[in-house]
Amino acid sequence: xxxxxxxxxxxxxxxxxxxxxxxxxxxxxxxxxxxxxxxxxxxxxxxxxxxxxxxxxxxxxxxxxxxxxxxxxxxxxxxxxxxxxxxxxxxxxxxxxxxxxxxxxxxxxxxxxxxxxxxxxxxxxxxxxxxxxxxxxxxxxxxxxxxxxxxxxxxxxxxxxxxxxxxxxxxxxxxxxxxxxxxxxxxxxxxxxxxxxxxxxxxxxxxxxxxxxxxxxxxxxxxxxxxxxxxxxxxxxxxxxxxxxxxxxxxxxxxxxx
Amino acid sequence: xxxxxxxxxxxxxxxxxxxxxxxxxxxxxxxxxxxxxxxxxxxxxxxxxxxxxxxxxxxxxxxxxxxxxxxxxxxxxxxxxxxxxxxxxxxxxxxxxxxxxxxxxxxxxxxxxxxxxxxxxxxxxxxxxx
Amino acid sequence: xxxxxxxxxxxxxxxxxxxxxxxxxxxxxxxxxxxxxxxxxxxxxxxxxxxxxxxxxxxxxxxxxxxxxxxxxxxxxxxxxxxxxxxxxxxxxxxxxxxxxxxxxxxxxxxxxxxxxxxxxxxxxxxxxxxxxxxxxxxxxxxxxxxxxxxxxxxxxxxxxxxxxxxxxxxxxxxxxxxxxxxxxxxxxxxxxxxxxxxxxxxxxxxxxxxxxxxxxxxxxxxxxxxxxxxxxxxxxxxxxxxxxxxxxxxxxxxxxxxxxxxxxxxxxxxxxxxxxxxxxxxxxxxxxxxxxxxxxxxxxxxxxxxxxxxxxxxxxxxxxxxxxxxxxxxxxxxxxxxxxxxxxxxxxxxxxxxxxxxxxxxxxxxxxxxxxxxxxxxxxxxxx
Numbered sequence: 044x045x046x047x048x049x050x051x052x053x054x055x056x057x058x059x060x061x062x063x064x065x066x067x068x069x070x071x072x073x074x075x076x077x078x079x080x081x082x083x084x085x086x087x088x089x090x091x092x093x094x095x096x097x098x099x100x101x102x103x104x105x106x107x108x109x110x111x112x113x114x115x116x117x118x119x120x121x122x123x124x125x126x127x128x129x130x131x132x133x134x135x136x137x138x139x140x141x142x143x144x145x146x147x148x149x150x151x152x153x154x155x156x157x158x159x160x161x162x163x164x165x166x167x168x169x170x171x172x173x174x175x176x177x178x179x180x181x182x183x184x185x186x187x188x189x190x191x192x193x194x195x196x197x198x199x200x201x202x203x204x205x206x207x208x209x210x211x212x213x214x215x216x217x218x219x220x221x222x223x224x225x226x227x228x229x230x231x232x233x234x235x236x237x238x239x240x241x242x243x244x245x246x247x248x249x250x251x252x253x254x255x256x257x258x259x260x261x262x263x264x265x266x267x268x269x270x271x272x273x274x275x276x277x278x279x280x281x282x283x284x285x286x287x288x289x290x291x292x293x294x295x296x297x298x299x300x301x
Numbered sequence: 302x303x304x305x306x307x308x309x310x311x312x313x314x315x316x317x318x319x320x321x322x323x324x325x326x327x328x329x330x331x332x333x334x335x336x337x338x339x340x341x342x343x344x345x346x347x348x349x350x351x352x353x354x355x356x357x358x359x360x361x362x363x364x365x366x367x368x369x370x371x372x373x374x375x376x377x378x379x380x381x382x383x384x385x386x387x388x389x390x391x392x393x394x395x396x397x398x399x400x401x402x403x404x405x406x407x408x409x410x411x412x413x414x415x416x417x418x419x420x421x422x423x424x425x426x427x428x429x430x431x
Numbered sequence: 432x433x434x435x436x437x438x439x440x441x442x443x444x445x446x447x448x449x450x451x452x453x454x455x456x457x458x459x460x461x462x463x464x465x466x467x468x469x470x471x472x473x474x475x476x477x478x479x480x481x482x483x484x485x486x487x488x489x490x491x492x493x494x495x496x497x498x499x500x501x502x503x504x505x506x507x508x509x510x511x512x513x514x515x516x517x518x519x520x521x522x523x524x525x526x527x528x529x530x531x532x533x534x535x536x537x538x539x540x541x542x543x544x545x546x547x548x549x550x551x552x553x554x555x556x557x558x559x560x561x562x563x564x565x566x567x568x569x570x571x572x573x574x575x576x577x578x579x580x581x582x583x584x585x586x587x588x589x590x591x592x593x594x595x596x597x598x599x600x601x602x603x604x605x606x607x608x609x610x611x612x613x614x615x616x617x618x619x620x621x622x623x624x625x626x627x628x629x630x631x632x633x634x635x636x637x638x639x640x641x642x643x644x645x646x647x648x649x650x651x652x653x654x655x656x657x658x659x660x661x662x663x664x665x666x667x668x669x670x671x672x673x674x675x676x677x678x679x680x681x682x683x684x685x686x687x688x689x690x691x692x693x694x695x696x697x698x699x700x701x702x703x704x705x706x707x708x709x710x711x712x713x714x715x716x717x718x719x720x721x722x723x724x725x726x727x728x729x730x731x732x733x734x735x736x737x738x739x740x741x742x743x744x745x746x747x748x749x750x751x752x753x754x755x756x757x758x759x760x761x762x763x764x765x766x767x768x769x770x771x772x773x774x775x776x777x778x779x780x781x782x783x784x785x786x787x788x789x790x791x792x793x794x795x796x797x798x799x800x801x802x803x804x805x806x807x808x809x810x811x812x813x814x815x816x
Contacts, residue, residue, distance in 0.1 A: 077381060077382045077383070077384075078368075078372045078376075078378045078380065078381055078382070078391070079378055079380050079382065080377060080378045080379065080380065081379050081380055081390075082380075084377070084379075119426075181375070183377055184377075185377070189374075191374045191375060192424060193370060193374070216423075224426055226394060226426050226428065226429070227392075227394050227395055228394070229393075229394070229424040229425045229426065230424050230425075230426060231424055232423035232424050233423070243377065247373075247377050247379050248379070
């Protein structure tokens with residue numbers, strides 16, 4: 044069969060184009076009939092959390108650490124004494140450290156000395172996702188910024204990018220530092236970064252995040268920021284709330300009532 | 302050939318090293334794995350079948366597990382609908398280990414025999430064996 | 432041509448042995464790090480990049496500076512650089528290999544390195560850094576090797592390599608710009624969040640790289656029959672002078688913006704930490720003042736044409752420039768960016784011994800590659816002299 048060079052190049056180009064379309068075809072074809080989300084999964088467009096610190100503090104002063112302990116148990120978080128290598132998902136920081144740009148010399152003592160719960164802010168515009176070179180850190184369609192620990196290189200670019208200090212690196216094998224193992228959830232391994240995942244694994248099964256469920260005074264209110272009828276939106280509409288470092292354009296999804 | 306001494310010695314050392322795995326293992330046949338499938342959960346099954354046919358699982362479980370992992374971690378989809386219509390949670394801990402509660406029987410025997418080292422266990426906790 | 436690296440004096444083999452021993456020590460420490468994790472380093476939750484990424488950043492500059500001999504020769508027909516372009520290109524090759532090694536030893540999971548290729552992510556600057564660094568390495572190997580081969584055979588290099596040279600010129604600028612973008616695009620790292628970051632990087636690169644090249648030229652002159660030529664060295668010295676002036680000027684700009692505006696979020700805290708200490712922490716203060724003293728010394732010796740023209744003073748000045756820029760970029764810039772942390776606290780960083788040995792091992796491996804490449808290049812040049 045005779046074919047001109049021109050036709051050959053055309054056909055070749057068409058083949059190349061076809062190949063480049065393949066990923067799109069796979070996406071459009073869906074992931075087949077054989078996987079689906081749990082029917083009871085909580086559905087949201089942008090999950091958010093309101094933390095009512097005024098409800099929290101009296102309990103905290105009496106020694107309540109339920110949310111942090113529940114988080115630690117749920118996710119097999121190691122307890123490492125060396126401050127430099129600590130792994131933290133949900134912890135407390137004094138007001139002046141959590142909100143450095145809002146603190147002033149005359150901050151009411153009722154706030155200034157108080158601990159604030161901090162965690163990953165699940166930013167709407169997350170710098171960690173932007174910098175990750177492998178998409179190991181990514182944002183789910185429901186707004187949760189989460190990690191694929193199978194893919195993380197441990198380059199720690201995300202730690203440099205996160206303005207909230209919410210990311211921890213496993214400088215060593217975390218296993219020996221896990222106090223009680225939850226066999227239903229994996230641990231992490233030496234060499235990967237980790238952080239709060241808003242309990243994506245629980246939401247997908249229809250449960251509230253572990254910290255929210257554990258709070259005995261209802262100081263943690265979880266809901267869809269995109270849904271005007273959600274409880275979080277009602278609180279945000281009625282009361283003044285603050286967020287950490289709003290000037291950075293990251294749009295955190297954790298709001299504080301003080 | 303003024304350096305023949307060195308060349309020949311070097312060649313001999315090279316050949317010996319190259320064939321090391323062959324003669325060091327000569328006569329030692331590794332026994333094929335014979336995993337014991339007897340776990341309480343399997344005993345209680347009416348129909349003794351994994352999420353897919355045994356042949357498929359034997360050959361392609363790694364691909365299935367990788368698909369599961371990507372669906373769960375990246376897509377948030379956690380339910381697997383098997384070819385026979387049954388639904389399973391896509392979870393190593395909460396589905397696989399229910400039946401395959403012995404890592405030594407179900408994982409290590411074959412993996413050791415084939416000398417493959419999947420890195421599942423640095424994160425996923427192995428079930429406590431009875 | 433490779434065979435030329437296999438015949439040398441006792442001193443040559445002694446030097447190779449030293450470098451091999453240092454690389455071996457570094458490798459041993461790295462194997463230990465692989466087993467134990469990065470816990471053996473001085474890095475922490477707060478200062479999550481340290482010596483490794485600092486060296487990487489500094490060496491990207493050294494690699495980029497090859498353009499300072501290539502550009503004048505190819506675009507402005509500065510003939511005296513014809514003899515040393517190969518030295519610049521091979522320096523770039525060795526520097527880039529060191530850069531890649533420094534990135535690899537910094538990874539928590541180096542065996543997953545290829546995830547960067549399996550899951551290419553164009554929104555990540557690190558992805559682009561991988562692309563431009565590997566491209567630049569390839570360009571310099573191809574161009575350098577062909578030029579040398581042509582010289583060996585006494586013919587002109589293939590004409591197509593000329594186009595690669597033209598590509599390599601903006602490419603050199605790109606590697607250091609992209610590396611600066613690694614830092615300059617991060618919210619919340621005030622010291623790095625500056626529009627002149629890439630300009631600063633290029634200026635300090637064009638100071639430290641040619642300074643190193645001058646030092647190498649003197650060494651080559653002493654240990655071989657090849658003379659890079661006084662005129663070439665003096666031209667390079669002029670480049671080092673301008674680049675050092677601009678570089679120090681840029682540091683001054685940062686200081687002015689931070690301290691006259693008095694906005695803490697413009698790097699005031701980091702600069703305070705670096706130069707006078709913050710909240711009682713000041714481990715980097717002596718380093719930063721060493722930088723200042725060396726930079727001033729270098730400027731005095733370089734700007735004065737009399738001292739710049741004298742070998743001894745020029746060597747001293749180039750050594751001072753190289754060390755000053757290494758401190759400013761390889762240590763101060765990276766670590767300073769992490770202080771204070773996201774909670775306005777100061778966590779200090781000191782590299783550990785194994786960490787330093789790994790870094791030294793990579794430097795040794797880089798110099799081993801450089802020595803071999805230079806040995807080949809010089810052997811070819813000695814034959815054609």
